[in-house]
Amino acid sequence: MTPALALHAFAADDDEALPAAFGSVENTRDFLQPSIDLNDRTVLVTGGTGSFGKHFVKLVIARFKPKRLIIFSRDELKQYEMAQLFPQEKHPFMRYFIGDVRNRDRLEMAMRNVDYVIHAAALKQVPIAEYNPFECIATNVIGAENVVQAAIRCNVKRVIALSTDKAANPVNLYGASKLAADKIFVAANNLSGADGCRFGVVRYGNVVGSRGSVMPFFQKLIAEHADALPITDARMTRFWITLTQGVNLVLSSMQLMQGGEIFVPKIPSMSTTELARSMAPNMPQKIIGIRPGEKLHEIMIPADDARQTLELNDRYVILPSFFAIQREAYIAEGARPVREGFAYSSDANPEHLDARGLQSMLAETFA
Numbered sequence: 016m017t018p019a020l021a022l023h024a025f026a027a028d029d030d031e032a033l034p035a036a037f038g039s040v041e042n043t044r045d046f047l048q049p050s051i052d053l054n055d056r057t058v059l060v061t062g063g064t065g066s067f068g069k070h071f072v073k074l075v076i077a078r079f080k081p082k083r084l085i086i087f088s089r090d091e092l093k094q095y096e097m098a099q100l101f102p103q104e105k106h107p108f109m110r111y112f113i114g115d116v117r118n119r120d121r122l123e124m125a126m127r128n129v130d131y132v133i134h135a136a137a138l139k140q141v142p143i144a145e146y147n148p149f150e151c152i153a154t155n156v157i158g159a160e161n162v163v164q165a166a167i168r169c170n171v172k173r174v175i176a177l178s179t180d181k182a183a184n185p186v187n188l189y190g191a192s193k194l195a196a197d198k199i200f201v202a203a204n205n206l207s208g209a210d211g212c213r214f215g216v217v218r219y220g221n222v223v224g225s226r227g228s229v230m231p232f233f234q235k236l237i238a239e240h241a242d243a244l245p246i247t248d249a250r251m252t253r254f255w256i257t258l259t260q261g262v263n264l265v266l267s268s269m270q271l272m273q274g275g276e277i278f279v280p281k282i283p284s285m286s287t288t289e290l291a292r293s294m295a296p297n298m299p300q301k302i303i304g305i306r307p308g309e310k311l312h313e314i315m316i317p318a319d320d321a322r323q324t325l326e327l328n329d330r331y332v333i334l335p336s337f338f339a340i341q342r343e344a345y346i347a348e349g350a351r352p353v354r355e356g357f358a359y360s361s362d363a364n365p366e367h368l369d370a371r372g373l374q375s376m377l378a379e380t381f382a
Contacts, residue, residue: 044329046263051270053079059129062136064093066225070258085110116158122165134176144189155192163203176200178218180313187308204274213274220254224380243301244291251287252361275335283368284361293370316359325350
């Protein structure tokens with residue numbers, strides 16, 4: 016157990032001692048600790064040309080001097096464009112590897128002598144997954160299995176998989192496929208042996224400014240002077256996190272992990288009506304109806320997982336049921352069990368994202 020955990024254990028015993036709005040110092044979590052050292056290490060990112068992958072590379076380059084930083088993805092154009100942002104002349108450790116997570120042999124070739132893997136590749140669009148279920152399963156589920164087997168065979172030290180709030184109590188195929196992937200990565204620790212590769216999962220909500228999120232869509236409509244901003248349901252709420260927070264969470268969780276955990280950050284929630292009003296106070300809103308496979312509220316920790324969940328200062332940890340010694344180690348370092356029946360959902364989240372906090376997140380994202 017890393018000593019840094021003790022610095023981040025949740026110390027308060029009062030369940031009501033909770034901040035009310037995002038924007039205060041205690042609520043602006045950076046997820047930087049415990050820190051991992053990537054100097055002289057080889058790191059591979061699947062799906063590395065996406066929003067997360069590009070920001071991950073940007074932050075890693077700024078903080079570390081890795082031995083190699085490998086982008087594994089299937090889109091040659093996106094790799095070419097990314098290579099213009101991070102040219103090898105300036106960053107000689109950068110590598111670009113064409114491949115698909117559906118191809119286990121290609122993954123094994125890419126993972127040779129790799130220390131750490133960040134698995135970000137996925138088919139993420141809910142309507143597209145509903146219309147193309149076989150393709151969604153092939154990438155999100157079979158691809159997860161391929162990453163696990165390739166990592167074990169190549170003696171990778173640690174793997175962190177990116178998950179989603181939609182994997183908790185899923186109502187659409189995308190969420191169900193990511194839940195299956197989460198189960199695969201958690202169970203992979205049983206296959207790798209006591210001294211083998213450690214696998215963990217990071218699960219978080221909507222990312223400010225990422226491709227496919229509502230914020231860039233709203234910004235586009237505002238710039239085009241649209242008549243109104245479309246709202247699917249006035250009651251709808253969502254969790255929000257910045258790309259920088261997401262990358263930091265992945266890196267610190269990789270250092271913190273013992274194997275089999277699902278890490279869930281403490282992040283604020285906001286209703287879509289408040290989001291639209293904060294971005295365009297004088298612009299009308301139009302209710303268009305909820306879309307197929309869409310939830311009113313997102314949940315990241317269902318009540319049924321409360322028995323396996325511990326609370327730290329900046330995140331929750333859902334522990335695997337088969338590693339009781341992990342629970343003892345976390346509690347010994349100051350973590351505490353959540354209350355009976357606890358669930359972490361966007362509508363009941365005690366941390367509310369206000370207009371000031373939203374503007375701060377937007378300013379950071381689009382600076």
